[in-house]
Structure formats: C-alpha cells, structure tokens
Amino acid sequence: MPERRISKTQFMMGRQCLKRLWLNAFRKDLVPPLPKDQARRFEEGHAVDVLAREYFKGGKLAEAGPGGAARALERTAALMRAGADTIYEGAFSSGTLLVRCDILKRNAGGTWDLIEVKSSTGAKDEHFPDAAVQAYALEGAGVRLGKVRLMHVNGSFVKKGAIDPEKFFTLLDITGETRELRTETVRDLGLFLDTLGSGRAPDIPIGRHCSEPYDCEFRGHCWAGLPEFSIYDIPRLGWEKKDALKAMGILRFRDVPDDFDLNPAQRLSLSVEKSGRPAVDRAAIREFLRGLEYPLFHLDFETIMPAIPLYDGSRPYQQVPFQASLHVQSSPGDAPRHLEYLGDAAADPRPGLIRFLLENIGPRGSLLAYNSAFETARIKELAGDFPGQAAGLLALTGRMRDLMAPFRSQAYVHPEFKGRVSLKRVLPAMVPGMTYKGMPIADGSAAQLAYLDLLSGKLPAAEAEKIRENLKRYCGQDTLAMVKVLERLYGLA
Ligand code: SF4
Numbered sequence: 001m002p003e004r005r006i007s008k009t010q011f012m013m014g015r016q017c018l019k020r021l022w023l024n025a026f027r028k029d030l031v032p033p034l035p036k037d038q039a040r041r042f043e044e045g046h047a048v049d050v051l052a053r054e055y056f057k058g059g060k061l062a063e064a065g066p067g068g069a070a071r072a073l074e075r076t077a078a079l080m081r082a083g084a085d086t087i088y089e090g091a092f093s094s095g096t097l098l099v100r101c102d103i104l105k106r107n108a109g110g111t112w113d114l115i116e117v118k119s120s121t122g123a124k125d126e127h128f129p130d131a132a133v134q135a136y137a138l139e140g141a142g143v144r145l146g147k148v149r150l151m152h153v154n155g156s157f158v159k160k161g162a163i164d165p166e167k168f169f170t171l172l173d174i175t176g177e178t179r180e181l182r183t184e185t186v187r188d189l190g191l192f193l194d195t196l197g198s199g200r201a202p203d204i205p206i207g208r209h210c211s212e213p214y215d216c217e218f219r220g221h222c223w224a225g226l227p228e229f230s231i232y233d234i235p236r237l238g239w240e241k242k243d244a245l246k247a248m249g250i251l252r253f254r255d256v257p258d259d260f261d262l263n264p265a266q267r268l269s270l271s272v273e274k275s276g277r278p279a280v281d282r283a284a285i286r287e288f289l290r291g292l293e294y295p296l297f298h299l300d301f302e303t304i305m306p307a308i309p310l311y312d313g314s315r316p317y318q319q320v321p322f323q324a325s326l327h328v329q330s331s332p333g334d335a336p337r338h339l340e341y342l343g344d345a346a347a348d349p350r351p352g353l354i355r356f357l358l359e360n361i362g363p364r365g366s367l368l369a370y371n372s373a374f375e376t377a378r379i380k381e382l383a384g385d386f387p388g389q390a391a392g393l394l395a396l397t398g399r400m401r402d403l404m405a406p407f408r409s410q411a412y413v414h415p416e417f418k419g420r421v422s423l424k425r426v427l428p429a430m431v432p433g434m435t436y437k438g439m440p441i442a443d444g445s446a447a448q449l450a451y452l453d454l455l456s457g458k459l460p461a462a463e464a465e466k467i468r469e470n471l472k473r474y475c476g477q478d479t480l481a482m483v484k485v486l487e488r489l490y491g492l493a
Contacts, residue, residue: 004196006189008099011133012126014192016214019204023218025196030221037445038215040452044307048119049102051308052151055165056103056115059086069098094140096193101134103151104143111146114138115171119307121155121316123172126213131174132181133189148178153316159309168308168316205246206232208239227252229273229418234266253419265410272413284411285493292401295365298327298336298486300478301378302447302471310455311348313385321378322349322451325475326360327483332490336483340472345454345464354382358392365399370423370482372402403482406489423481431484441474 006014014021023030034042053059060079064072072091079087087104103115116131118124131148138145150172157168195202206223210216226232231245231253241261250256254273262270272279302323307316314320322343327336341356343349357379361367369375376397383390406412407421416429424443428435436442441450450467453459459467 004193005093005096005098006192006196008097008130008133008137010196011097011189011192012130014195015126015129015188016212017204017209017216018192018195018202019222020216020218021192022195022198022201023221027201027218027221031217032220036449040449045119048153048307049117051163051165052103052115052117052169053088055151055169056086056105059088059103059105060084061088062090062100064089064091069093072100073098092134092137092141092143094137097133097137097140097189099134099137101138107146109146111144112138113146113149115149115151117169118150118152121153123150123152123174124213127152128174128177129181129185129188132178132185135178136182136185136189147173148175150174153307155316157309158315159312161312163308207243229253231256233419234262234269235419236263237266268410268413269417269419272415276415278415279410279413280492281411282493284409285406285489288406288411289489289493291366292368293364293366293399294332295328295330295362296486297361297365297367298325298329298403298479298482299361299367299369299375300325300475300482301375302444302451302475303378304448304451304455306452311350318381319374319378320350321353321382323447323471323475324353324356325472325479327476327479328360329483333487336480338476338480340476342468342471342475343451345451345457350382350386354386354389354393357396358389361396366401367396367399368401368403368482368486370402370478371404372400376400403486412489412492423478423485426485427481430488431481434481434484436474436477439474439477440470447471447474 010021010024013024062072062076062079064075069091072089073093076087076090076092079090085106088102090101090104092099092101101114102117105113105115107113114131114134116127116134118127120127127150131150135145135148151169152172154168154170210219210222216222223232230251231237231242234242234253234256245251245256245260253270256262256270258270268279301321303319303321304310305317305319309316309318311320324341326339328339329336339356339360341353343352367375379393379397379400383393386393402408404421404423407417407426414426414429417425424436441447450471454464454467
C-alpha cells in the first residue's frame, strides 16, 4: 500500500476537527453541493491570488493540469532547475506532506521566500499554522527557505484608477512565528496521519469548532437529528453552557430547566417557548411607536462587497449599496407609496442612489429600516465618499429609526421567532401569509450574487431584465414587509 500523503488543506482541516479530516478523506459523498455564495467567495479568493502575482511579476505558474499533483511536482522541479526566480502555485512534497505554495521568490543568495496570500484584511490565527506547514514541507523537500511572508489585503486601500498591487496588499514577515510552530506542526502531522490510518471516523462531538475558523461542510451530517429549536439555537448562549446542557442530556430548548443559568432575554424566550404564547410589552411598543414621525419612509438597501473594489473611491470589502426601496406613508395605516432605485450595472450605482434618496425623502419624517445600523452606516459612508452630498445625507441619519428595536428588546416575542429577530423570521409570525418562500431572490446574499451576475455583463438581455425584475421584487418586499410588521405593532399597542 502506498504511503499516505496529506495535503495542506487536509492539514488545516485536521487542526479544526479530526472528524472533518477523516470524513473529507473517506466520506466525500456527505459533502453537499457548494452554495453559490461560497463558490463566489472562492472565486474572489482566486482573483486576489492572481492580483498578488502582479506584485511579484514575471513568475512561472506550476500548473497541475490533468496530471494532478504528480504533474505539478514535476513542473515545479523543472522550473527550479531552469532557474525561474518566481514560481506561482509551486508543489512540494516531503514524503508524507504535499503543499502548493501561492508564491515563491528566489533571493540573491539562492534561498527562497515563501509568500502566502490571504484575501482577508489582516493576519488571522489560522494563517500561521497554514504557513508553518508549508515551510516545513519546503524544507523537507530540500528547499533553502529564506523568509516566510503573509500577504493580505490592505483594508485601507482606496481605489483610484487601475489597482496598484503594491498598495492593495500588505506584507508581513512571519518567519519567526512559523518557526515557533515547527514542533506543533510535526506533532499535528503525526496525529493526522494516524487519524487517516484509522478505519473509523473519530468520535468528535459538535461544538464551536464546527464553524471556527471555517464553516465545516459536514454540518449537515453531524448536526442532523437535532430538534428544531435546540440548545444550539439559543442566542448568545456560551459553548460552556451548551456543553453543560448536552451533558445533562438536554437538546431541546424547551427542556432547559427553569433554574438553569440564563440571562433575562434567554429566560423570556424560554418561557415563551414553554408556554407557546407570545410575550407582549404594550407599554414598550407604544413608546417605540411614539418615536416615529410621519411621513414615514420605510427604507432598505441591498449591497455588494467585492474584495477587489470596483469603483473609484471605494475600499476592499466596502458595502456598496446598489439598490434601495422606499415605502412612504403619510400617516399611520395609510396605503404606502412605493419608490425604488436599482443601479444600471454599467457604472457606479452610488451617485444615482444618492440622488434617489435626496429627491424622494422629504425634509420631515422618520426613516425606518430593519436593523437600521446597517442603512445608517451605508449613508454615512456615502457622505464620506461623496462630500458634495454629505450635508444632505448626514441630515438623514439623525432621522433614522429601527424597526428591529422592539423585537431585539423583546417588547414582542413570538414562539415562532425561535430566538431570532431577523425580518425573515419575524414576518411570517407577525403577518401570516406574507413570506419570501418561492421568490427567485429571497435573501440579501442572493440579491448580491444576482447583481454581481449583472455586473459580469455576460448575461443575455432577457435574462438580465428578469434578474432586475426579481431584484426589484425582493427589495420591494422587504420594505412592504416592514409596513405590514409596523401595522401589526400598532394593532398590538
Ligand atoms: S460538523 Fe463539526 S464535528 Fe462534524 S466534522 Fe465538522 S467540525 Fe467536526
């Protein structure tokens, strides 16, 4: 039997959870299809990798092609022999380990610097063992290693014309940190190889590690069979308490004992769950409603947040609003008037959106958004990025009110909320019959992907038009839902 080899990806999986490592090797059939938003994140990560190569120009790509790892190893060795100074995606093996390195740069003295590219805007804990295992494999393969460097996106970069990679990236020297991890790397590698040599998946319970540092693709397998509202859905309940409940054999939220250590909000949710009846604080709802001034502008934005900024004056991962919906009511219970804006995808959507806001939101009345901190932050950013309109935009932020507030403060708790207060969760409980189910675009993430599809410019006209209609329907539904939820709050008050 050939000796087992472990890849860098598997090594990182093993550090997160031994069961993930084992399932990845032997039960790939349990991996669900990649969600579209995650596929998009991978694409973005790849685009950042490619841009990083512009920083270290003139390198050679050690492409794997159909020959897979063996071909990549051969090609890398050939490039090194031929005197390449910079190699992208070089493959190296040190017996039990196989790694691909984002960038290798030869130094004057014949040593090689390893550059690990990350699309985050800073160094994260998990980046160090990731680089350390590559350094270990390189040295094991006989490469004379110089520095180990982490290359991440510079979060304060502001686009102005073509992207300059030297300004877009930040380089950190992490040679010392990776050296310190050598013993741990060797120990981990031994443990992971033993795990892969076992005929059975390790018995690892679910826990914090299922989503930290990465979302595990086996959640659907390991988390199956949990009750609908389980102890893992209790908002802001620490893992120590979840583990304590599990050790007591308690998985359903409603089975949590009354004397268990919960905070007041969790306790109220528990009593609603046990009784099956909503909790209503009418005085608090009235207080919230008194804070609204008419005409009322129900406002919602949709945004994209590209890693590599698309528009001048924007930063990496900046939330760029491309769409807005407004439902305007002149007095409580009034039939709302609907107005909307959607960028045309050919240019920066923000100037048009600013005009839409300033032309349609009058000088009086409250702006109501669901989780208004998001809309407020976007308006402030628009004011910062378009100083000519700053005064008008900033005047809006002082009028912002949050429709999520009465739910977040538990002035109203419905058993169907199941510990969540997003609009998608609150709406069907407050306004039965009004739902996002069946809509072609039914959440913010899908809206974002749809707009990015429009931006690609590759869609046939009819399909692009359909997407635009679906986007309008979705964003309009958000503000109409707010009108209906508010109506219900008036009813309760
Ligand atoms: S879902 Fe959790 S327990 Fe299961 S393999 Fe993934 S990380 Fe491990």
